[in-house]
Amino acid sequence: MQKTEEKKGSQKLLLFGKWDTSEVEVKDRGLEKAIFLKPMLTPTSMGRHEHHKFAKAEVNIVERLINSLMHFGKKHAKNTGRMGGKKHRAINIVETAFDIIHLKTGGNPVEYLVRAIENASPNEDTTRIGYGGVVYHVSVDISPLRKVDLALRFISEGVRESAFSNPKSVEEVLADEIIMAVDKDINSYAIKKKNEQERMAMSAR
Numbered sequence: 001m002q003k004t005e006e007k008k009g010s011q012k013l014l015l016f017g018k019w020d021t022s023e024v025e026v027k028d029r030g031l032e033k034a035i036f037l038k039p040m041l042t043p044t045s046m047g048r049h050e051h052h053k054f055a056k057a058e059v060n061i062v063e064r065l066i067n068s069l070m071h072f073g074k075k076h077a078k079n080t081g082r083m084g085g086k087k088h089r090a091i092n093i094v095e096t097a098f099d100i101i102h103l104k105t106g107g108n109p110v111e112y113l114v115r116a117i118e119n120a121s122p123n124e125d126t127t128r129i130g131y132g133g134v135v136y137h138v139s140v141d142i143s144p145l146r147k148v149d150l151a152l153r154f155i156s157e158g159v160r161e162s163a164f165s166n167p168k169s170v171e172e173v174l175a176d177e178i179i180m181a182v183d184k185d186i187n188s189y190a191i192k193k194k195n196e197q198e199r200m201a202m203s204a205r
Helices: 002-010 061-070 087-105 109-120 144-163 170-182 189-203
Strands: 124-131 134-141
Touching: 061 087, 061 109, 061 144, 087 109, 087 170, 109 144, 109 170, 109 189, 124 189, 134 189, 144 170, 144 189, 170 189
Parallel strands: none
Antiparallel strands: 124 134
């Protein structure tokens, strides 16, 4: 009896019952505290972080990707509202995309997601400063939490743009976008947006 209890206690929580997040390491030390990889079976926190300041830093990074896929952003965008509130559907999309990533690469898809976020997170942004009735654009550094937010936004925006009116499924598009971001492929929407933002920030220094 004791041996069976020890075995049960030593079992790891695998994401979707397949992927081990405890072995994934964040290589970018600046993003170490902003990418949360707590082992869990289903990536959902039931919105417990909603009313606490900076609590999303302790939300599993896969759940943050799912939440980003649900948020369709611009009010008059061509695909507005299509995924809003459909969390179970978004979870299924990410789970299938992870399976595709594993089939294509043979690696842990959670690690691929973390590498994609590290590569797609911009280091600089621009802000508007009004002085003497004139508005200037000034380059500013970005906090680690916003870096991760922007990387997830770029990935999910790229998926929405590519999957709209496309015979490829959204799961395939998400898997391809993550793999391209890991490889720093110029065809990746997230990498394009990162380079564009950093170029604008450089010109505003």
